[in-house]
Amino acid sequence: MSTETIAMPAETAETDALRIIAFCCHYCAFTAADLAGTMRRQYPPNIRIVRFPCTGRLETNTILQAFLDGADGVLVAGCEPGGCHFLKGNLRAAKRVEHCRRLLEQAGVSPERLEMRHIAASQGPLFAETARQFTEKIRMIKEQARRGTAPSDECLGDEP
Amino acid sequence: MNTTMLKAGSRLERILRSGRPVVTAELGPPKSADTDLIRRKAGYLRGVVDAANITDNQTAIVRMSSIGAALIAMQEGLEPVIQITCRDRNRLAVQSDVLGAYALGIRNVLCLTGDHQKFGNHPAAKNVFDMDSIQLVAMLRAMRDEKVFACGDEIRNSKKAPVVEPRMFIGAAANPFGDPFPFRVARLAKKVNAGADFIQTQCIYDMKRFRQWMQQVCDRGLHERVYILAGITPLKSLRMAEHMRDNVAGLTVPEEIIERLRGAENAAEEGERIAVEQIQELLQIPGVHGVHIMAIESEHIVPDLLKKAGLLPRPVVADPLHDAVTSGPEMLRDSVSGVAENRNRAAQPVG
Amino acid sequence: MIVAEQKPFEDIYSYAKRHRRVLLLGCGTCVTVCMAGGEKEVGILASLVRLAARERNDDITVDEHTITRQCDAEFFDETTARKAADAEAVISMGCGVGVQFCAQRFPDKIVYPALNTKFYGATIEQGVWAERCAGCGECVLADFGGICPVARCSKSLLNGPCGGSQDGRCEVDPERVECAWQLIYERMEAMGRLEELEKIQPFKDWSQHRDGGPRTITREEVRL
Structure with missing residues (x-):
């Protein structure tokens, strides 16, 4: 698992096509995503869902690999606290994600590009809303990064 | 007093032998090479205390060496007790320093484990702890009584040279308030068995616990084998009392004292009043042979405190250091030429 | 076991940055058990170096490899030798012993430590280790x-x-x-x-401790 590359959605004609990976727990968020579809709730197509038996199964390096393979954002979606099928997998995942955010920061990657959310199986609309919000956040981060690296006119003006 | 029985012959030893309550106080050397500060502090204590403890990088903060500061204190007419911790010196360094200290006329030493360097201003330093305070006591006793170094060699420069051993009056510390409490008196017994002649305790606020501890000391008969000086640190403010209570391990400050300071108009004066009461109470406890005042960076209050406690004037004893100083090396005699005057001044009966 | 923890990432990255190709070499014994330098940690650190290199536009290729024990010559096999030969430098994720053994095994490579070796200790609970022996x-x-x-x-x-x-x-x-x-x-x-x-x-006789100089043990009955 750790060294496998995760297939990304093909880049669209849009240059700002976002690639977002959602690692979803089979028992909750994955079902919620399914439900969102059944309920015909729209959510952005940039999100590629990877099903896990439990977010507790998610290794730190799997998250890092997703970024290495080109993900703009990674969403980890597990059960609500107390609702884990394996008792504490979701809580362990939350700690791991927190640690992973610190690692990303050390490597110079914005930790905001990784997030953990708790979504129960019945919360189809919440999944769709979370997906929308996260995608929007990642779009803004990417936008900011693009602006940050491209020198603005004012900056150029300061140079002799 | 039979002087042939004396172990070191210091003033401290003589007065303890006499059975009169002894007063010692702490003199903290400066965090610089400033000799004036030592002379000023010595001035407060001269004629007021029987001996002054010169601390050894206390709380692991670098200060002038205790031997260096002790020599200046001697010039000012004080009898020093040099403190030696196991934190900064191994067995070579300690033995060498004790030979030097003895050669300079120092006759009392207090053996301490030493505060951990973490609490001082060089927390990244390597500590030594080649030995602990009990082994240090045993080593100094063997140097004095068996005239041998820790390795077993005789203390003489060569086979033909005379044996000249450092004859120190050996002290150790005791903390009646640390944990595990039941082991505290056992640890004191170990120090006595190792050869401690006198004990200076951690500062006492919790009188009840101290009495319990002293009871255990007497039950073991230790008070007949060692002189116990009870530690006193006058509280200067409510904040200081709370700091002592909250941040100093092995120290308890009863709520009653905190309350008294809180209610006082002048906390420093109240602190002194509390200290006077404590001194008087402590001297009534069986087995307590005197008090040790640790007025941290406020040595100037000691005379007034002792006067109020009724401990002045101090007894005058035959000059114990005279021989050591006048028979010392040429250079030393020059450097302490002012000593005799100062000492004469100190020897005047006070009051 | 010998307990170690990873150096700050910036320190490790500063080593990696001096070269275009480095081998991250893990150790499968103590530092695997204390989760500091085993195969898993090699993978994470490799990913981080790659991510950082991409973010900072540095040209660093990272190879990963983990052997059973870095303090035993027999585990430095041909594959390991080849991987080390391919790299400009080796970053060892072994304890201080492992780093030195690597330096000895790869005499023409610069070998860097990725860990700070801490103590001989025990796992008190998952994620908590404590010193128990001073040797x-x-x-x-x-x-x-x-x-x-x-x-x-x-x-x-x-x-x-x-x-x-x-x-x-x-x-x-x-x-x-x-x-x-x-x-x-x-x-x-x-x-x-x-x-x-x-x-x-x-x-205590500290001559038996490191104070007596670096210690060696030789047992003739088990020598070959």
Whole structure:
């Protein structure tokens, strides 16, 4: 698992096509995503869902690999606290994600590009809303990064 | 007093032998090479205390060496007790320093484990702890009584040279308030068995616990084998009392004292009043042979405190250091030429 | 086991940045158990270096490899030799012993340490390790109820607790460090052996510790 590359959605004609990976727990968020579809709730197509038996199964390096393979954002979606099928997998995942955010920061990657959310199986609309919000956040981060690296006119003006 | 029985012959030893309550106080050397500060502090204590403890990088903060500061204190007419911790010196360094200290006329030493360097201003330093305070006591006793170094060699420069051993009056510390409490008196017994002649305790606020501890000391008969000086640190403010209570391990400050300071108009004066009461109470406890005042960076209050406690004037004893100083090396005699005057001044009966 | 923890990432990255191709070499023994330098940690660190290199536009290729033990010549096999040969430098995720062994095995490579080697310790619970042995060379555990005052007392005191013991904790780090002497006292008391603690322990012979110089052991009966 750790060294496998995760297939990304093909880049669209849009240059700002976002690639977002959602690692979803089979028992909750994955079902919620399914439900969102059944309920015909729209959510952005940039999100590629990877099903896990439990977010507790998610290794730190799997998250890092997703970024290495080109993900703009990674969403980890597990059960609500107390609702884990394996008792504490979701809580362990939350700690791991927190640690992973610190690692990303050390490597110079914005930790905001990784997030953990708790979504129960019945919360189809919440999944769709979370997906929308996260995608929007990642779009803004990417936008900011693009602006940050491209020198603005004012900056150029300061140079002799 | 039979002087042939004396172990070191210091003033401290003589007065303890006499059975009169002894007063010692702490003199903290400066965090610089400033000799004036030592002379000023010595001035407060001269004629007021029987001996002054010169601390050894206390709380692991670098200060002038205790031997260096002790020599200046001697010039000012004080009898020093040099403190030696196991934190900064191994067995070579300690033995060498004790030979030097003895050669300079120092006759009392207090053996301490030493505060951990973490609490001082060089927390990244390597500590030594080649030995602990009990082994240090045993080593100094063997140097004095068996005239041998820790390795077993005789203390003489060569086979033909005379044996000249450092004859120190050996002290150790005791903390009646640390944990595990039941082991505290056992640890004191170990120090006595190792050869401690006198004990200076951690500062006492919790009188009840101290009495319990002293009871255990007497039950073991230790008070007949060692002189116990009870530690006193006058509280200067409510904040200081709370700091002592909250941040100093092995120290308890009863709520009653905190309350008294809180209610006082002048906390420093109240602190002194509390200290006077404590001194008087402590001297009534069986087995307590005197008090040790640790007025941290406020040595100037000691005379007034002792006067109020009724401990002045101090007894005058035959000059114990005279021989050591006048028979010392040429250079030393020059450097302490002012000593005799100062000492004469100190020897005047006070009051 | 030998317990270690990873150096700050910036330190490791500063080593990697000096080269275009580095081999991250993990160790499958102690540092795998203490989760500092095993295969998994090699993978994470490799990913981080790659991510950082991409973010900072540095040209660094990272190879990953983990062997069973870095302190034993037999595990440095051909694959390892080849991978090391391909790289400009090796970043060892072994303990200090492993790093030195790598340096010896790959004489023409610069070998960097990725870990800070801390102590000989035990896993107290998953994610918590603590020092238990100081390697003093002359074990004293028989006298102290199986609790080592040399390794576990902040001042290595052999004759009882200092004044800094309160409520079973050591003043040097009350949150994390227990007072070894409180533990010794309780254990000896439980075993009815308290009087043994009244014996004055003589000087310790530190020549058996590292103070006597680097130590070696040679046993002719097992040499080949």
